[in-house]
Amino acid sequence: MAVRIISAVVGIVIGVGALIADISWLYMIMLAFFGAVGVWELIRAVKCGQYKLMKWVCTVFAAAVPFVLNVPVLRKYAVTFYLAFVFCLLLIMLAKHETLKFSDVAMCGCAALAIPGALSCILFVRYSVENSAMGVFLIIYTLFCAWFGDSGAYFVGTFFGKHKLCPKVSPKKTVEGLIGGIVTVGVVVFIQCLVYNLFIASDSFMSYAVLIPVGMIASAVGVLGDLTASVIKRQYKVKDFGNIMPGHGGVLDRFDSVLFTAPFLFVIFSFISPVV
Numbered sequence: 001m002a003v004r005i006i007s008a009v010v011g012i013v014i015g016v017g018a019l020i021a022d023i024s025w026l027y028m029i030m031l032a033f034f035g036a037v038g039v040w041e042l043i044r045a046v047k048c049g050q051y052k053l054m055k056w057v058c059t060v061f062a063a064a065v066p067f068v069l070n071v072p073v074l075r076k077y078a079v080t081f082y083l084a085f086v087f088c089l090l091l092i093m094l095a096k097h098e099t100l101k102f103s104d105v106a107m108c109g110c111a112a113l114a115i116p117g118a119l120s121c122i123l124f125v126r127y128s129v130e131n132s133a134m135g136v137f138l139i140i141y142t143l144f145c146a147w148f149g150d151s152g153a154y155f156v157g158t159f160f161g162k163h164k165l166c167p168k169v170s171p172k173k174t175v176e177g178l179i180g181g182i183v184t185v186g187v188v189v190f191i192q193c194l195v196y197n198l199f200i201a202s203d204s205f206m207s208y209a210v211l212i213p214v215g216m217i218a219s220a221v222g223v224l225g226d227l228t229a230s231v232i233k234r235q236y237k238v239k240d241f242g243n244i245m246p247g248h249g250g251v252l253d254r255f256d257s258v259l260f261t262a263p264f265l266f267v268i269f270s271f272i273s274p275v276v
Helices: 001-021 024-045 050-070 078-095 102-126 132-160 173-201 208-235 251-255 256-272
Strands: 164-166 170-174
Touching: 001 024, 001 132, 001 170, 024 050, 024 102, 024 208, 024 251, 050 078, 050 102, 102 132, 102 256, 132 170, 132 173, 132 256, 164 173, 170 173, 170 208, 173 208, 173 251, 208 256, 251 256
Parallel strands: none
Antiparallel strands: 164 170
């Protein structure tokens, strides 16, 4: 427990420091690190770690994605960059065709495309507004929708859970826990909006009518990420994806729900403004 608490405190300090700085390059470096580690963890989990060249190509690509998608001078070459990555994977498959299966190449390539791309949506959400305080608010909001949904589901499910949600995938998850997590996010988002609008906002305010229902839906979407990670771990018989965060597992163990929540919020805020 002590290790878990210390690990959490260190993570919170680093995260708060990054939010206070609110520098795009710092965000990209952090996302590049998390994306690369996440891809490395998944490749190892699905038993493809022995293909070292493919593993390194996927990891380096994942680290580059946040920069390619967010730096204007690089963004115009994004399609070329992605096609070059696919071409490299196919060359590796041809060179290692006797031992390397197409299904393994496709799986690792998909991981390298999806994980850093989903994480980059955190930055897309941040820069969907120009105001720095609002942008930081939306980063925190995105993480809260995922993580408080998990925490609320855990506590409500532990004390009140009776009906299993997906017993063959995640036996401990319950319908009551799911509802509890969604309600918890609704309460947390209300408090977050209240604090921002009362003490931080100047000329524009965060919309309760948008952010509370969207956050509750995002919490439910995050459960899909959690269940997806559970399916992968169950199929490949792994307990945790990694141990980079002692007591919390790996990057994918901590960000599995965020990988679904962040893209969902990016799409929603592309059509609906969270600001009034």
